Amino acid sequence: RAAAARRPAEAVALRAVAAPETPAAPAAQHSLGVPALADLEELTVINEHGLVLPPIDDDVTASAFVIFDAQHRAQYLGFSKDLRNTLRTLLARRPELCYHYKCAHFGNVDNAVLLQARTAWVEELGKSPEGNRDQRQKGMWENPVDGGALNERAWRTVAEQKAKQIFRQLKDRGLKELFEFKDDLIAQGKVDVIPSKLDVETLVAQQQQLADNTRAVQVEVQGKMVDFEIFFVSDFETKGGWWVDVELSANKTKSTHRVIVGRDFAEAVGCMNPREIVTKAFAVLLARKVPRETEGMINSEVFPINYFTAGTLAATFPEFLELFGTSAASFDFERSQWGFKQIHDYGQDDKRTIPAGPMGGLFDPAALQ
Numbered sequence: 001r002a003a004a005a006r007r008p009a010e011a012v013a014l015r016a017v018a019a020p021e022t023p024a025a026p027a028a029q030h031s032l033g034v035p036a037l038a039d040l041e042e043l044t045v046i047n048e049h050g051l052v053l054p055p056i057d058d059d060v061t062a063s064a065f066v067i068f069d070a071q072h073r074a075q076y077l078g079f080s081k082d083l084r085n086t087l088r089t090l091l092a093r094r095p096e097l098c099y100h101y102k103c104a105h106f107g108n109v110d111n112a113v114l115l116q117a118r119t120a121w122v123e124e125l126g127k128s129p130e131g132n133r134d135q136r137q138k139g140m141w142e143n144p145v146d147g148g149a150l151n152e153r154a155w156r157t158v159a160e161q162k163a164k165q166i167f168r169q170l171k172d173r174g175l176k177e178l179f180e181f182k183d184d185l186i187a188q189g190k191v192d193v194i195p196s197k198l199d200v201e202t203l204v205a206q207q208q209q210l211a212d213n214t215r216a217v218q219v220e221v222q223g224k225m226v227d228f229e230i231f232f233v234s235d236f237e238t239k240g241g242w243w244v245d246v247e248l249s250a251n252k253t254k255s256t257h258r259v260i261v262g263r264d265f266a267e268a269v270g271c272m273n274p275r276e277i278v279t280k281a282f283a284v285l286l287a288r289k290v291p292r293e294t295e296g297m298i299n300s301e302v303f304p305i306n307y308f309t310a311g312t313l314a315a316t317f318p319e320f321l322e323l324f325g326t327s328a329a330s331f332d333f334e335r336s337q338w339g340f341k342q343i344h345d346y347g348q349d350d351k352r353t354i355p356a357g358p359m360g361g362l363f364d365p366a367a368l369q
Contacts, residue, residue, distance in 0.1 A: 033106075034117040037066060037124045040102040045091050049210040050176025052091060053203055054083045056105060064117040065103040066129065072100060076131030076141050077121060079114050084203075085195040092179060092193040093145055095169050097131075144185050144192035155189030163191045172254060176210055176231075217279055221287035222319050226250075228286055230279055241266065242274040248282055248292070255292040257282075260309040268332060269324035280323045281313050288317060 045067075047053055056063075063083055067076040067090065075097045080086040083103070091098045106113055122128050131141045145166070147159035163181040170179065180194045198206075213232045218225065228250035235244040241262040248255050259281060261274040271277055285292075290303050303316055311333065314320045318328035 034064075034113065034120050035104050037102055037121045040104060042068065042072070042100050042102050044100055045087055045098055046170070046173055046175050047207075049207045049214070050174050051203065051207055051210070052084060052087045052175075052177065053207060054087060054101075054103070056083055057107075059107040060105040061107050062109050062114060063103050063105050064114055064121070065101055066121060066125075067094075067098055067131070068100040068102070069097045070099045074125050074129040076129050077118060078132075078141075079118075082195070088179070088193050088196060090141060091170065092166055092181075092191070093143075094131075094141060095166060095173075144182075144190040147189045147191055149189045152189075156187055159186045159189050159191050166191065174249075174254075177206070215275075215279060217283065219280070219283045219323075221283050221323070224287045226283050226286045228282065230282060232275055232278075235274060237274075239263075244274055244278045246278060246282075250282075250286055250292075253292065255306075257292075257305060258307045262309065262311060265310045265314070269321065269326060271324055277310055281310060281320060283323070284313065284317050284320045287319075 043054070045052060060083075061081065063080045065078060065080060065083075066074050067078075069075050075094070076090070087098075087101070104117060127133070131137045145162060147155065147162045149155045149158035163186065167175075167179050177196075182192050182194055185192050210231075215230050215232075217230060218227050220226070228248060231247040231249070233245040233247055233256075235242055241260065241264075244259045244261065246257050246259065248257060259278045261277050266272050266274065266277060269277070285303075285305060290305055292305055304312075310320075314328075314331065315333055321328055321331055
């Protein structure tokens with residue numbers, strides 16, 4: 001199987017979406033070869049790697065689909081000639097309702113088969129989805145998002161804010177690919193995503209890279225079992241050690257962090273893999289239930305979880321060292337602290353300079369020597 005997104009932007013059908021995996025068992029067929037909706041696998045619009053990437057064979061020319069919300073209720077039924085871009089379009093238009101989908105693929109199909117699929121699936125559902133039968137809802141699925149500006153002068157400003165809001169909402173749901181929005185519509189106070197032109201090979205490579213940089217973790221810390229997922233956004237090696245930027249998913253919440261791992265610390269604990277050290281660091285912090293967000297200037301009583309060193313964590317929570325088979329009593333804290341200088345105000349994100357941590361702040365270049 002090859003992933004979707006083969007077709008150019010102009011091929012996108014506005015009333016269309018979706019694409020499923022091949023069902024594990026042969027699907028029941030209506031006349032004209034349309035599979036029963038109940039026999040199609042339900043997939044997530046944003047896949048486990050954070051991409052909108054419906055699986056599809058190369059010979060597919062059209063698809064029929066049904067979109068479902070987070071509670072698996074049918075919301076919209078339509079057709080598509082470009083599954084990936086249609087999914088992206090509808091996801092940006094109705095992020096609150098676009099969570100899952102079922103889809104049947106067709107090659108060299110005529111309109112009679114697609115219409116027969118619609119008729120059969122509506123009968124199977126018992127009625128048309130609300131996004132088809134209610135004209136207001138239908139318009140919201142099939143047209144760009146209205147930014148909501150009260151006058152023409154505010155069109156661009158309000159639409160840009162709406163676009164940022166949509167993208168932030170989708171990132172909170174795990175989206176890891178870039179969504180850009182049509183500037184000509186932004187100027188008119190409306191929001192719609194630009195079709196992706198990435199080819200299959202690039203998308204598959206991106207998906208593999210995301211998978212390689214993501215770990216599902218289950219570890220015991222002092223009798224407490226901790227489960228979380230950690231995505232390594234980037235890591236940078238310097239003479240003194242590494243800084244590692246991560247996205248943490250735990251307890252249905254995502255957060256971003258920068259961790260500094262000194263080379264002396266890694267040598268002292270006998271682990272030269274900074275990702276392993278960072279993973280164990282968050283196992284300890286989650287087991288301790290340390291708050292994962294800090295605001296404004298913080299004092300010494302609050303652990304700076306958004307931006308910290310492995311040495312600081314070990315000094316604060318000695319059980320961190322136990323995960324490496326050592327103890328606080330025998331550990332040389334002074335030697336293992338990477339002596340970098342950090343100036344950080346968590347409330348000044350808009351003024352941060354490069355290289356900045358996930359929550360902002362300045363990083364002294366002297367720390368890299």
